[in-house]
Amino acid sequence: MARIYAFANQKGGVGKTTTAVSLAAYLANAGRRLLIVDADPQANATTSLGVNSANLHHSLYDVLIGRVSLSQTIVPVERPQMDLVPSAPELAGAEVEMVSIIARERLLSKALQPVAHLYDYVFIDTPPSLGLLTINALTAADDGVIIPIQCEYLALEGLSHLLYTIQLVRDNLNPRLRVAGMVLTMFDARTNLAKEVVEEVRRHFPRQVFQTVIPRSVRLGEAPSYGEPILAYAPHSAGAQAYWELTREFLQRERGL
Amino acid sequence: MARIYAFANQKGGVGKTTTAVSLAAYLANAGRRLLIVDADPQANATTSLGVNSANLHHSLYDVLIGRVSLSQTIVPVERPQMDLVPSAPELAGAEVEMVSIIARERLLSKALQPVAHLYDYVFIDTPPSLGLLTINALTAADDGVIIPIQCEYLALEGLSHLLYTIQLVRDNLNPRLRVAGMVLTMFDARTNLAKEVVEEVRRHFPRQVFQTVIPRSVRLGEAPSYGEPILAYAPHSAGAQAYWELTREFLQRERGL
Ligand SMILES: Nc1ncnc2c1ncn2[C@@H]1O[C@H](COP(=O)(O)OP(=O)(O)OP(=O)(O)O)[C@@H](O)[C@H]1O
Ligand SMILES: Nc1ncnc2c1ncn2[C@@H]1O[C@H](COP(=O)(O)OP(=O)(O)OP(=O)(O)O)[C@@H](O)[C@H]1O
Numbered sequence: 001m002a003r004i005y006a007f008a009n010q011k012g013g014v015g016k017t018t019t020a021v022s023l024a025a026y027l028a029n030a031g032r033r034l035l036i037v038d039a040d041p042q043a044n045a046t047t048s049l050g051v052n053s054a055n056l057h058h059s060l061y062d063v064l065i066g067r068v069s070l071s072q073t074i075v076p077v078e079r080p081q082m083d084l085v086p087s088a089p090e091l092a093g094a095e096v097e098m099v100s101i102i103a104r105e106r107l108l109s110k111a112l113q114p115v116a117h118l119y120d121y122v123f124i125d126t127p128p129s130l131g132l133l134t135i136n137a138l139t140a141a142d143d144g145v146i147i148p149i150q151c152e153y154l155a156l157e158g159l160s161h162l163l164y165t166i167q168l169v170r171d172n173l174n175p176r177l178r179v180a181g182m183v184l185t186m187f188d189a190r191t192n193l194a195k196e197v198v199e200e201v202r203r204h205f206p207r208q209v210f211q212t213v214i215p216r217s218v219r220l221g222e223a224p225s226y227g228e229p230i231l232a233y234a235p236h237s238a239g240a241q242a243y244w245e246l247t248r249e250f251l252q253r254e255r256g257l
Numbered sequence: 258m259a260r261i262y263a264f265a266n267q268k269g270g271v272g273k274t275t276t277a278v279s280l281a282a283y284l285a286n287a288g289r290r291l292l293i294v295d296a297d298p299q300a301n302a303t304t305s306l307g308v309n310s311a312n313l314h315h316s317l318y319d320v321l322i323g324r325v326s327l328s329q330t331i332v333p334v335e336r337p338q339m340d341l342v343p344s345a346p347e348l349a350g351a352e353v354e355m356v357s358i359i360a361r362e363r364l365l366s367k368a369l370q371p372v373a374h375l376y377d378y379v380f381i382d383t384p385p386s387l388g389l390l391t392i393n394a395l396t397a398a399d400d401g402v403i404i405p406i407q408c409e410y411l412a413l414e415g416l417s418h419l420l421y422t423i424q425l426v427r428d429n430l431n432p433r434l435r436v437a438g439m440v441l442t443m444f445d446a447r448t449n450l451a452k453e454v455v456e457e458v459r460r461h462f463p464r465q466v467f468q469t470v471i472p473r474s475v476r477l478g479e480a481p482s483y484g485e486p487i488l489a490y491a492p493h494s495a496g497a498q499a500y501w502e503l504t505r506e507f508l509q510r511e512r513g514l
């Protein structure tokens with residue numbers, strides 16, 4: 001049975017997509033079978049895996065409004081052991097359309113049930129908001145949510161609201177939801193601010209935060225333009241090394257559960 | 258009568274808040290009267306101006322659900338000639354609550370009418386999504402929308418969808434809405450990718466993009482933690498210089514209209 005994780009943080013540009021795609025690629029490389037669900041209308045995870053949403057017949061949008069089953073949207077990607085449920089711009093309209101559907105928060109969780117057994121992991125990338133798409137991802141994430149946190153002051157501000165929303169989803173929709181981990185991203189060793197943010201997060205969330213800190217690395221910004229995860233694009237870069245270490249720490253944590 | 262601009266881009270972390278606050282501070286410093294409207298539930302513009310939303314009785318949320326008038330929420334900030342309509346986390350709930358209100362897209366535009374004459378400029382900061390809060394900002398923005406674009410590959414992806422949404426708002430809600438400018442942000446001169454993004458945007462949008470490019474500058478990341486705009490926190494930094502240049506270019510463009 002697949003372990004299902006959501007990658008969420010309503011603060012924009014903090015590394016949700018990069019972390020979901022990078023971690024997935026290393027796990028697939030280590031022999032796990034991965035399904036990536038792109039629940040962000042920007043379709044950045046879809047692009048980062050080399051898939052062009054304009055060429056597809058169906059996307060996650062069609063699943064949420066009940067037009068097709070999730071398995072009909074699954075496309076292979078250039079990486080072994082990895083599949084994708086792609087996004088498309090019309091997904092932006094789904095949030096308004098879903099408001100009046102019965103059990104609107106559980107649509108993704110239900111849609112995943114028939115296919116989850118085919119994979120070892122399902123990773124769900126989310127948009128930078130706490131709307132119905134992200135709530136659906138949190139409701140489906142039976143193994144928890146991974147929270148990327150950019151090493152910037154403004155990125156700390158929204159954390160308490162995100163944790164409050166996670167609490168609401170746990171109390172009302174998904175009792176299994178927990179914070180599986182916090183990943184510090186875009187760390188710039190040259191600035192004091194970044195060090196202060198790391199210390200602050202370690203002090204407040206000692207058990208949740210991963211030891212591995214992801215440095216700011218130009219290669220991570222370039223990889224999506226080639227449609228490749230960092231593992232394929234620049235495997236020896238600082239960004240790749242950090243995500244490989246994170247993968248090992250992630251697996252250790254899972255074993256320790 | 259105030260000139261009303263929205264700062265929008267659904268891609269997260271591209272510099273919407275930083276550009277709105279920085280530009281406003283330089284215009285206020287040049288003698289203009291500024292009102293900043295924080296329409297993002299993350300309340301980053303509120304924080305960046307040194308205001309703690311936890312200490313406030315009202316926020317933009319109370320205005321949109323019709324509980325108070327906009328003028329009752331206006332707070333002064335530490336900068337001369339600048340006022341703020343603060344945000345608060347409950348604003349995140351406004352989007353769902355507004356769905357069934359008549360003329361829900363015009364709520365902000367209507368709320369601004371009684372106070373706009375008190376200011377030279379109204380700047381509206383928006384969340385990283387194209388939901389009802391951003392649609393309200395675009396509907397209110399009679400003088401246009403300023404689009405910050407991060408010099409990263411993924412930041413280019415969502416541009417066509419943003420321009421399509423602007424077109425929809427212009428056709429159905431605000432015939433005056435235009436793209437007043439595109440600001441290239443977080444430019445890192447050490448990477449080819451950044452140069453390629455600048456060339457790409459200049460090629461596709463020669464008339465809209467500002468000549469001034471904002472460099473990646475640590476001071477811009479630090480300023481919000483002191484609750485000060487860059488003009489006050491680090492006026493001689495590369496980031497401050499660039500936003501001062503952008504302000505002059507912005508004023509030139511307005512004169513040329
Ligand atoms: N460690 C890093 N170093 C440098 N650049 C990075 C790093 N991680 C991500 N990036 C780049 O920074 C930008 C933001 O990252 P990403 O898109 O993964 O964030 P996100 O949280 O998914 O954004 P959104 O909120 O828009 O969904 C992207 O252009 C990405 O390529
Ligand atoms: N030119 C710059 N150089 C370095 N850091 C910057 C620059 N501009 C903004 N920042 C920092 O980068 C982060 C993202 O910027 P900002 O919050 O302004 O983006 P945004 O588009 O408003 O984000 P969101 O989508 O979450 O609203 C912030 O921590 C900010 O302080």
Ligand SMILES: [Mg+2]
Pocket residue numbers: 016017018040044045125126127
């Ligand atoms: Mg993303």
Ligand SMILES: [Mg+2]
Pocket residue numbers: 273274275297301302382383384
């Ligand atoms: Mg912002």
